[in-house]
Amino acid sequence: MFLSLTLSLTGLLYLPLGAQTLERKTLTWEQKKIDIGAILEENGPVQAEFFAVNNHPDSIYITLVTTDCGCTTVDFSKDTLSRENIASIKVQFDPDHRGGEFSKVIIIRTNQDIYGDTLYLEGINMPIPENIEMAYPHRIGDLGLKLSAVNMGNVFTNEPKIKYIEVHNFGSMEASLEKVQEGLPAYLLVSLQPENLKPGQRGLLIFSYDGEKKNDLGYFDERVQIGLNGDQKLDLRIMSVVYEYFSPVPKSMEEVVPKLGLSETDIDLREISANSKISRSITFTNMGKEPLQIRKVSANCSCVELNLEKDQLEPGERTDLKFTFDPKGRKGIDHKHISIFSNDPLNPVRTIVVKSSVR
Missing domain, CATH: 2.60.40.10 (Immunoglobulins)
Structure with missing residues (x-):
């Protein structure tokens, strides 16, 4: 019986693949x-x-x-x-x-x-809030919102980012948006759902942020005005981080596409004086086989001045980024970030950290 079972199992192993699946x-x-x-x-x-x-x-x-x-x-x-x-x-x-x-x-x-x-x-x-007053503590005129700012989060250039913001009408009149929003930039659209918000009713402000129309990259903190009926204005803070979108790169193309190489990404200035500016240079290299374009170089502080020699590099070509840090008015451990946006599809955003101890 054991031999028969073994032969049966062995036979299954040699069935054509099509018969097994x-x-x-x-x-x-x-x-x-x-x-x-x-x-x-x-x-x-x-x-x-x-x-x-x-x-x-x-x-x-x-x-x-x-x-x-x-x-x-x-x-x-x-x-x-x-x-x-x-x-x-x-x-x-x-x-x-x-x-x-x-x-x-x-x-x-x-x-x-x-x-x-x-x-x-x-x-x-x-869900319906249990306490309307507590749920929408930030009032702009008759409208209540949960937060005083709209955080769009990460926005990519391939499609608009949609954000839904709850709003409650605490007034005695219907609220609606002006048909023409002169206080909004071209890359930002807003609508109200329902179009006419009745007294005591909850609705949605729907924001559409077009990263391609923004035509810029990085972190943004802006104020916009949204026109309401009756000449009222919603003054809102809009935060976003805009990134360029790249399609996935096939494995076979990873050594061909533009590739940004940095001489260093972690710079320690060690102990420096608050009374003296300090400068350093970082070398950029195109390690790919296609032209590299530096879209933007920015710092998270106006105290860092940036000077890039070239923003387009052929394969194997190099250039230098010179940064100058002014520590005036600062004291203690300090970290600054420099962001580089490029057409390197594998690493489109690179960050350089500049550390120091200001005395």
Whole structure:
């Protein structure tokens, strides 16, 4: 009996590869992830719809749909899909008291694919606050906000960054935005949802920040004015960090693309006098095989003066960055940062740390 079992197992090892694996015939989805944005609990459930097409000659039908949360329900096409027929998956998210960002998983299994496709429904759940007055402590006119500033976070140049800000109307009149926002820069758009915010109602200020239109890189801390009806103005602080977007670099191209080399990234000036400026130089080298462009060089303090000899380097070419630190009015351990933005797609932002002890 042992010999028979051994022979059977040995035979399985020599089966053709196609006989050991199941061929997957999956549906082709229009998109596998949908972001439904910010959800206010008082507005009730929100729906999204996924679409898929059968590109196979064999008929496909959905056998099972599962979700990872009771707050997500699904209605789906139960018909058999012949070639080029379209399936619909309707997903409903019911907001509950657990706030914050969410990503719900929906697994779709069919008669031709037992492993299943995975879909994602994402968004931000905003529950009704228990205490309205405490939830929106920062008042600008009749409008209350949770914070006095809008932090857009990291913004990339390939697509606008969207930010949702809760706002509550504490006034006795409807609030709405002026149609023409003269106080906003071209790279920043804002809308109000709903368009007319009733007294006592909560809504959303929706900011869209276009990093490409900003046409600059690095950290920004700005003030903008948003026009409201009745000649009111929302004076807001907007913070952001803008980065250039680069597509992933294939392994075969990593030694070809522009590559920024720095002679040093950690500079210790040791003990220095507050009464004397001090200067150093850092050598930049293009270690790639394509031209290197230095987009921007900036410091996190106006006390650091920067002077770059060249901002475009051919392969193997070098240049120097001279920085001068003025420690006037400073005392004790001090750290300064110099940021270099370039078209090096593997390391588009490099940081040089300058340390000192000012006496």
